[in-house]
Amino acid sequence: MKKETHHDAVIIGGSYAGLSAAMALGRAIRNVLIIDNGKPCNRQTPHSHNFLTQDGNTPTGIASIGKSQVLNYPTVSFITDEANMVNGENNLFQVYTTSGRLVYTKKIIFATGITDTMPDIKGFSECWGKSVIHCPYCHGYEFKGQSTGILINGEKAYEMGRLIHNWTDQLTIFTNGESTISDEHRQQLATMKISIDERPFQSLTHKEGYLDGIIFSNGDHVEIKALYARIPFEQHCAIPQELGCAMTDAGYIQVDDFQKTTIPGIYAAGDNTTMLRAVSLAVAAGSKAASVVNHELCAGH
Numbered sequence: 040m041k042k043e044t045h046h047d048a049v050i051i052g053g054s055y056a057g058l059s060a061a062m063a064l065g066r067a068i069r070n071v072l073i074i075d076n077g078k079p080c081n082r083q084t085p086h087s088h089n090f091l092t093q094d095g096n097t098p099t100g101i102a103s104i105g106k107s108q109v110l111n112y113p114t115v116s117f118i119t120d121e122a123n124m125v126n127g128e129n130n131l132f133q134v135y136t137t138s139g140r141l142v143y144t145k146k147i148i149f150a151t152g153i154t155d156t157m158p159d160i161k162g163f164s165e166c167w168g169k170s171v172i173h174c175p176y177c178h179g180y181e182f183k184g185q186s187t188g189i190l191i192n193g194e195k196a197y198e199m200g201r202l203i204h205n206w207t208d209q210l211t212i213f214t215n216g217e218s219t220i221s222d223e224h225r226q227q228l229a230t231m232k233i234s235i236d237e238r239p240f241q242s243l244t245h246k247e248g249y250l251d252g253i254i255f256s257n258g259d260h261v262e263i264k265a266l267y268a269r270i271p272f273e274q275h276c277a278i279p280q281e282l283g284c285a286m287t288d289a290g291y292i293q294v295d296d297f298q299k300t301t302i303p304g305i306y307a308a309g310d311n312t313t314m315l316r317a318v319s320l321a322v323a324a325g326s327k328a329a330s331v332v333n334h335e336l337c338a339g340h
């Protein structure tokens with residue numbers, strides 16, 4: 040076992056939510072340890088958009104500015120490691136890491152994000168974050184007016200079609216198999232000239248992650264430049280669930296308006312708690328969690 044350390048707060052996950060929490064706690068002169076294993080969910084995307092002052096910067100560029108500013112506060116430290124177990128209770132938790140550290144802490148903030156599960160479509164994972172995209176606010180502007188697909192089926196297809204139509208009128212919904220879109224929604228989509236294509240996918244063709252098109256299982260090919268997709272996810276870190284933190288039906292860590300989980304002394308912030316997925320929102324949630332942690336430490340709770 041390596042050296043044991045004691046902290047007011049440990050932040051597990053040192054990306055946008057975690058660094059933001061660390062900044063507020065560092066400025067509150069709290070002794071904070073950030074533990075991060077270096078796998079933020081957006082690491083494959085070349086440029087991150089829609090975060091004021093950092094629009095178009097790289098994901099690592101934003102994080103490294105954040106990290107260097109946070110580490111200016113002498114009570115904050117950062118280690119590259121993976122938290123793999125937590126024991127204890129409010130005001131005396133023990134965090135164990137893969138490299139063999141044991142860390143004692145009064146409070147824990149999980150800023151651990153989520154992991155996207157890639158579908159079994161050849162070329163999909165290579166294009167993820169580049170031209171296969173999850174969010175129009177993050178990447179829609181870069182593909183405005185271009186030939187675009189949405190990989191979706193069922194009830195949500197109309198809502199998504201209506202949204203993306205704002206960025207391009209060259210739009211097709213790909214259901215990748217038989218459509219389950221209602222007749223009413225089909226008609227509404229047709230009014231916007233959004234077509235529905237049911238041909239099952241075989242693969243995506245691309246150059247270094249930038250799409251040329253889709254090849255269907257019958258051998259047909261269609262050209263597109265961007266494909267929106269909502270794909271399943273898992274919590275990046277299983278510890279909150281293992282500890283017994285309540286989870287939402289959608290698979291997020293349940294938090295209240297103050298980022299508190301259902302376990303006293305444990306907080307969560309960022310993508311692991313919400314479907315509203317953006318750097319700006321992760322930063323805001325981290326900052327909020329930190330101020331609540333500091334309040335509770337001041338109150339001796």
Ligand SMILES: Cc1cc2nc3c(=O)[nH]c(=O)nc-3n(C[C@H](O)[C@H](O)[C@H](O)COP(=O)(O)OP(=O)(O)OC[C@H]3O[C@@H](n4cnc5c(N)ncnc54)[C@H](O)[C@@H]3O)c2cc1C
Pocket residue numbers: 051052053054055056057074075076077078079080081082083084086087088089090120121122123150151152153155167168169173177178275276308309310311315316317318319321
């Ligand atoms: C492909 C893609 C592109 C995106 N583009 C944009 C964009 O342009 N603009 C925008 O605003 N948003 C974008 N987003 C959303 C944005 O990236 C997320 O909202 C944001 O990264 C969430 O920050 P987070 O700190 O909650 O989680 P993450 O950034 O995912 O970070 C979680 C951190 O926790 C660490 N971690 C997890 N478990 C452990 C553990 N057990 N021990 C130690 N460390 C651990 C991970 O390694 C990681 O560093 C994009 C998302 C994706 C997937």
